[in-house]
């Protein structure tokens with residue numbers, strides 16, 4: 001059923017800097033015959049649909065799938081190369097942003113601000129020199145691990161109970177120094193606590209939900225959410241059905257996770273990280289990135305004030321970007 005946005009919601013959405021803290025579109029652009037600038041008949045995200053959805057800032061993750069574990073650096077460079085080619089091909093519609101000023105400039109000129117991140121620290125191959133060179137290429141965030149163990153620490157599916165390695169701690173320090181986002185989604189709980197202890201900057205969980213509503217290892221416990229709030233960080237509620245819970249999760253469950261995270265950590269620690277193009281199934285009602293305005297409409301319906309809605313749909317991520325990126 002189509003959801004009709006009222007004027008207030010449409011106006012608020014249009015004025016807000018809407019931020020999506022995670023998508024896996026770079027993988028499908030490289031592997032399938034899709035172009036960022038062309039409206040695709042399938043998949044979840046492209047520039048025309050981002051504009052329809054009023055998305056101002058899109059994180060693009062270069063994801064190191066386990067199948068590339070023997071040549072992860074080559075994989076990340078190929079993903080970044082293709083990202084840069086796509087950006088160069090669409091100069092009127094998208095801008096590769098490296099800090100908050102770039103984002104504001106993109107917004108003023110009606111371009112989507114594309115923030116490049118890497119998902120899976122194994123591509124560093126144990127070298128902070130590689131990290132610095134990725135930064136030079138314009139990477140401004142690192143999801144330290146995927147689900148498995150790497151040189152930085154353990155992901156949520158690693159068998160041993162362990163936090164960050166010595167190298168992982170060095171990477172945290174270097175990300176702080178460079179001015180790039182530290183992303184704790186996928187990280188083991190022990191690793192999570194290590195990052196919160198050692199990072200001198202607010203951190204993000206780009207695409208994780210609430211464990212209290214859906215008991216999945218990828219989700220954050222109330223204790224973790226409270227600690228993230230204290231750190232000044234932000235979590236991106238994600239649209240992946242497995243992390244939402246329920247029979248046929250829909251936009252309603254996404255809103256329930258937002259409500260819970262706000263109740264536990266406060267309105268300053270909650271944002272959104274769709275995982276578009278990173279999952280086969282999505283929450284009903286959020287099948288692609290053109291549907292973002294419906295979230296704004298429903299947040300207003302749930303009684304959030306305008307300022308609170310603005311924070312949740314992007315303002316909180318923007319705050320952390322402003323604090324961390326140089």
Ligand SMILES: [Zn+2]
Nearest residue numbers: 119186207278
């Ligand atoms: Zn992920």
